[in-house]
Amino acid sequence: MIRISKRAEMPQxxxxxxxxxxxxxxxxxxxxxxxxxxHNPLEVYQTLITGxxxxxxxxxxxxxxxxxxxxxxxxxxxxxxxKFWNIGAEGQIVVGAIxxxxxxxxxxxxxxxxxxSTMFIVAALAGGIYAFIPAxxxxxxxxxxxxxxxxxxxxxxxxxxxxxxxxxxxxxxRGFPKIANFSQxxxxxxxxxxxxxxxxxxxxxxxxxxLMNKSKLGYEIAVIGESQKTxxxxxxxxSKVILIALFLSGALSGIVGMLQVSGVNYTLSRQVSGGMGxxxxxxAWLSQIKVVLVPIVAFFFAMLVQGATFIxxxxxxxxxxxxxxxxxxxxxxxxxxxxINYKLHFEKKAKGRxxxx
Amino acid sequence: xxxxxxxxxxxxxxxxxxxxxxxxxxTEKAGNLNLGVEGLMLLGAVGGFAAGLATxxxxxxxxxxxxxxxxxxxxxxxxxxxxxxxxxxxxxxxTIFGTGVSGYAGRxxxxxxxxxxxxxxxxxxxxxxxxxxxxxxxxxxxxNIFVYCGIALAILMGLYFSKTKQGLNLRTVGExxxxxxxxxxxxxxxxxxHIIIGSAISALGxxxxxxxxxxxxxxxxxxxxxxxxxxxxxxxxxxxYRAIFGAYLFGGLDIIGFRLQQTGxxxxxxxxxxxxxLITILVLVISSIMKRRQYAPTSxxxxxxxxxx
Numbered sequence: 001m002i003r004i005s006k007r008a009e010m011p012q013x014x015x016x017x018x019x020x021x022x023x024x025x026x027x028x029x030x031x032x033x034x035x036x037x038x039h040n041p042l043e044v045y046q047t048l049i050t051g052x053x054x055x056x057x058x059x060x061x062x063x064x065x066x067x068x069x070x071x072x073x074x075x076x077x078x079x080x081x082x083k084f085w086n087i088g089a090e091g092q093i094v095v096g097a098i099x100x101x102x103x104x105x106x107x108x109x110x111x112x113x114x115x116x117s118t119m120f121i122v123a124a125l126a127g128g129i130y131a132f133i134p135a136x137x138x139x140x141x142x143x144x145x146x147x148x149x150x151x152x153x154x155x156x157x158x159x160x161x162x163x164x165x166x167x168x169x170x171x172x173x174r175g176f177p178k179i180a181n182f183s184q185x186x187x188x189x190x191x192x193x194x195x196x197x198x199x200x201x202x203x204x205x206x207x208x209x210x211l212m213n214k215s216k217l218g219y220e221i222a223v224i225g226e227s228q229k230t231x232x233x234x235x236x237x238x239s240k241v242i243l244i245a246l247f248l249s250g251a252l253s254g255i256v257g258m259l260q261v262s263g264v265n266y267t268l269s270r271q272v273s274g275g276m277g278x279x280x281x282x283x284a285w286l287s288q289i290k291v292v293l294v295p296i297v298a299f300f301f302a303m304l305v306q307g308a309t310f311i312x313x314x315x316x317x318x319x320x321x322x323x324x325x326x327x328x329x330x331x332x333x334x335x336x337x338x339x340i341n342y343k344l345h346f347e348k349k350a351k352g353r354x355x356x357x
Numbered sequence: 358x359x360x361x362x363x364x365x366x367x368x369x370x371x372x373x374x375x376x377x378x379x380x381x382x383x384t385e386k387a388g389n390l391n392l393g394v395e396g397l398m399l400l401g402a403v404g405g406f407a408a409g410l411a412t413x414x415x416x417x418x419x420x421x422x423x424x425x426x427x428x429x430x431x432x433x434x435x436x437x438x439x440x441x442x443x444x445x446x447x448x449x450x451x452t453i454f455g456t457g458v459s460g461y462a463g464r465x466x467x468x469x470x471x472x473x474x475x476x477x478x479x480x481x482x483x484x485x486x487x488x489x490x491x492x493x494x495x496x497x498x499x500x501n502i503f504v505y506c507g508i509a510l511a512i513l514m515g516l517y518f519s520k521t522k523q524g525l526n527l528r529t530v531g532e533x534x535x536x537x538x539x540x541x542x543x544x545x546x547x548x549x550x551h552i553i554i555g556s557a558i559s560a561l562g563x564x565x566x567x568x569x570x571x572x573x574x575x576x577x578x579x580x581x582x583x584x585x586x587x588x589x590x591x592x593x594x595x596x597x598y599r600a601i602f603g604a605y606l607f608g609g610l611d612i613i614g615f616r617l618q619q620t621g622x623x624x625x626x627x628x629x630x631x632x633x634x635l636i637t638i639l640v641l642v643i644s645s646i647m648k649r650r651q652y653a654p655t656s657x658x659x660x661x662x663x664x665x666x
Contacts, residue, residue: 006662085445087392143645146390146445146658147591151634151641154584158634162627278449285446318464323457330450331436338440 007343022336051310065302072280075252088149090277091156096257099126101268104186127254135246139239188263195263371608377586380559388656392448395583396455401560403459406567415478426560471572531654534661588637
């Protein structure tokens with residue numbers, strides 16, 4: 001007979017051991033899969049690491065995944081901290097990208113600094129507003145935010161495709177349905193071989209850390225997350241805090257949209273977010289809604305994505321294996337939380353003994 | 358534009374949505390929000406397709422597709438019901454899993470098409486007499502088996518919820534798991550069974566795409582239909598009957614742009630593609646403004662742990 005009970009808070013170190021064990025277990029399970037395919041799993045994992053960190057150039061590409069994933073996850077975290085389930089990062093990235101592209105295409109003659117900062121601000125605004133809308137309906141009418149933000153993702157994605165095939169289609173692309181490439185002015189410069197987004201990430205990271213840990217707003221966000229009743233009782237303007245926090249949450253993803261079009265792709269296409277908004281949700285969650293952990297978890301995911309491209313060429317394993325690997329790690333990571341929060345009691349069925357359970 | 362042929366096609370385009378939606382309704386009635394529908398559909402699509410190629414049997418293909426979905430559902434259930442993991446994140450993980458597995462397995466299925474014996478099973482089979490009813494009969498009763506099964510399944514599920522003891526118990530589990538537990542309903546068992554069967558049904562929606570609609574393998578064959586299904590559950594307010602109507606409506610929206618193009622009336626398919634989501638948001642907002650009885654099962658999305666009650 002197995003009985004389950006909640007356990008008292010586990011010591012931090014033990015928690016991390018359990019989580020690490022979960023990840024190791026996931027890698028072991030995947031090893032069997034690789035063995036089954038006729039590959040040496042150790043070689044596969046080694047390629048994953050050398051493929052993502054092996055030389056500076058590969059490291060730089062990995063960091064270019066860390067930037068959007070971390071930024072988005074930081075934004076999502078702000079909302080999750082209040083138990084506001086913003087799963088609309090994908091859409092917020094996309095509208096940010098659309099807004100930045102609009103500026104890039106129509107004001108391309110502006111000075112680079114002015115152009116890039118306008119794109120940045122407009123993208124942040126667009127993403128912020130896109131998250132503000134469901135937040136407004138949430139505080140006003142208690143409309144379910146999970147489903148609302150989810151739906152907004154797909155509206156934004158269709159909008160990009162519409163623009164790509166319709167009004168923004170580049171007539172110079174010889175009939176190919178794509179949006180024109182950005183002018184040099186609208187492209188984010190590289191600094192140390194990585195687009196300047198990494199500086200923005202460092203700044204945003206510091207700001208979000210201060211916001212969540214040192215500011216009044218961050219304190220209010222934390223209290224609302226614990227209990228809205230308490231927050232109300234303490235005289236906080238709960239609606240206002242939710243609205244501001246969600247605007248910030250969406251703005252960060254909006255910035256990601258700008259960085260992707262201006263720093264990586266130099267154009268806008270439907271692949272601009274490529275599921276990163278969803279991966280960021282997972283990163284925010286696995287980071288235990290803690291600011292400092294976000295870049296670390298994001299780095300791990302970025303390694304998986306970047307390393308997988310090398311696995312493909314080295315072992316002829318389709319790149320989809322990255323997703324299978326990601327999902328397997330996730331399943332185990334999600335499962336391992338259980339063993340942190342709950343305790344299993346293996347007990348023999350006691351006959352004639354009074355059980356106080 | 359020939360309205361009968363258009364509506365007939367709308368029913369066919371709506372059928373994968375209907376299966377996916379019915380599966381998700383069953384899952385959500387047990388109080389679990391599974392955002393892995395897209396992944397389940399992909400698992401069903403790839404499993405059914407591979408089994409169909411290997412065995413040339415439509416029945417085996419369908420069974421394998423459902424089993425693939427059931428395995429996905431089992432994974433989800435173990436994590437969310439037993440291990441109390443966050444449902445949103447687990448669902449997203451399931452979608453990533455399904456996308457990865459189908460993308461991986463699909464590499465080896467590229468270029469293959471479904472054997473004619475299976476395509477023959479899913480040919481249009483008019484139902485005698487009924488199919489001769491003008492308009493309605495011509496639309497509804499000149500379809501393939503899959504379409505008929507979708508309608509039948511929706512009606513059966515509706516009856517299950519309202520007329521059977523198990524269906525009633527299930528609703529209690531979704532509305533108030535601790536009350537259900539207190540009255541002796543085995544909450545965990547109910548959740549497991551309905552999540553697994555619901556996932557299998559959703560996977561059949563994917564199988565329809567790879568076996569009947571296309572019928573060949575395409576990368577990412579579902580193209581976001583799993584998310585439309587999540588929207589449809591809300592749109593139909595968790596009612597299997599309304600899901601029939603909703604799925605066909607959204608199915609019609611899926612194909613209308615292309616048809617309109619042929620008539621020279623140009624409204625971008627991509628803009629029309631937003632309608633399902635816009636309509637769903639509208640339904641969400643209106644039902645929350647009206648403060649009507651919330652149609653969503655009350656415990657939706659929340660884990661149930663006995664000692665918390």
